[in-house]
Amino acid sequence: MTQVDAAQAGQGGAGREDTGAGTSGARIRRVVRAVSRPGPWRRGPVLAASAVLLGLVLLLHARITDRGGLGSLVETFLPWFGLFVPVLLTGALWRRSASAVVALLLPVVVWLNLFGGLLGDGSHPGGDLTVAEHNVGDTNPDPAGTARDMAASGADVLALVELTxxxxxxxxxxLAEAYPYHAVRGTVGLWSKLPLSDTRPVDVKMDYGPLGDTKPADIKMTxxxxxxxxxATDQGPLAVYVAHLGSVRVLPRKGFWTESRDRGAKALAEAVAAERNKRVVLLGDLxxxxxxxxxxGITSRLRSAQSEAGDGFGFTWPARFPVARIDQILVRGVRPDSSWVLPATGSDHLPVAARISW
Known part of the structure; x- marks a missing residue:
């Protein structure tokens, strides 16, 4: 063998040794990556934590501080928190995170426990009386058309609020032709096909303005x-309350301002608690x-017709794209057989109706 051949052979041998070393190194790197790569139970810790947090918000919403109206704001839109579930599930599947998928069971179970009953139709045939409520809107451009729409609803008892x-x-x-009896006090009224009696105002402690800067004594009577x-029904007297509680607002320094509404809710709850008639219906924009x-204080004494006999969530506000049900039909001593939302009128609220039986 010549020196050149020997040199070439040496170089080839060295090359083969390097290739072997490189292959071994690649294998080691693959093993290290496989060992260090988190498994499905360790992937997506942020997604898993977010799922648990969502479940706790749904489960413990009543314990969220109400400073700045935070608790009330969360509870107003509580059903919509369910939309976070498919978002988190998509992220969990993309990350292949078993821990996040399992963690999502908490918010799913809690949400279904809170709102699952509203996903189906809870109505059933029957009913002795149809009641309806509508915030007609103080800027309604067509009050005559709204009145005709409500008369066509077939309601035996019709409550209207925010009357100007x-x-x-x-x-x-x-409404005179369809409803021979009616009573109006301030900005709320009740029209009925059945006789009315013992009508009186209920003081819901309005402060007449979001900042409380208007003197109640000046305008209380109107x-x-x-x-x-x-x-008066064939089955005996039915006590009917019509109410329009104070508005809620987002104010720069106060946050989600609910003071007027909360004060009115407390006063209305006291009035309902003192009611001696066993049969009670509350109609209003609360x-x-x-x-x-x-x-x-109100819902502990009265039951929601929509929750018991409605089909879906029955959102009523705003009319163009309803996101919350703030127009309520609540009952005691009677059974709601069905509850539904009526078509839009010229108002920024949707009207609601329910059939009740004794």
Whole structure:
């Protein structure tokens, strides 16, 4: 063998040795990556933590502080928190995170426990009386058309709130033929096909403005926002309350401002608690959902017709794209057989109706 051949052979041998070393190194790197790569139970810790947090918010919403109205705001839109579930599930599947998928069971179970009953149709045939409620809107451009729509709903008892002095006469004229009996106190009224008696205002402690800067004594007589009356039925007297609680607002320094609404809810709850008639129906825009802690004094004494006999969530506000049910039909001593949302009128709220039986 010549020196050149020997040199070439040496170089080839060295090359083969390097290739072997490289292959071994690649194998080692693959093993290290496989060992260090997190398994399905360790992937997506942020997604898993977010799922647990979502479940805890749904489960413990009543314990969220109400400073700045935070608790009330969360409870107003509580059903919508379920939309985070498919978002988190998509992320969990993309990351192939078993821990995140399992963690999502918590919010799913809690959400279904809270709202699963609203996914089906809870109505059944029957009913002795149809009641309806509508916030007709103080800027409604067509009060006459709204009145005709509500008369066509077939309601035996019809509550209207946010009546203005300018539009009141229009509603009285348009509804006179269908409803021979009616009572109006301030900005709320009740029209009925059955006789009414013992009608009186209910003081819901309005402060007449989001900042409380208007003196109640100046306008109290013309700005009442709740009434109580008795409807005479074939089955005996039915106590009916009509209410429009104070608005909620987002204010720069106060956050989600609910003071007027909360004060009115407490006063209305006291009035209902003192009611001696065993059969009670409350119709009104309560500016809050039945999940809102501010209405607990009312919802602990009255049942929601929509929750018991409705089909779906029955959102009523805003009319163009409803995201919350703040217009309520609540009952005691009667059974709701069905509950539904009526078609839109000229108002920014949707009207609601329910059939009740004794």
């Amino acid at each position: 002095e300018q539009a009141r006469g229009t509603y009285e004229r348009e 700005y009442n926002r709740a009434l109580r009356t008795t409807v 500016n809050g959902t039945v999940d809102d802690r501010a209405l607990a």
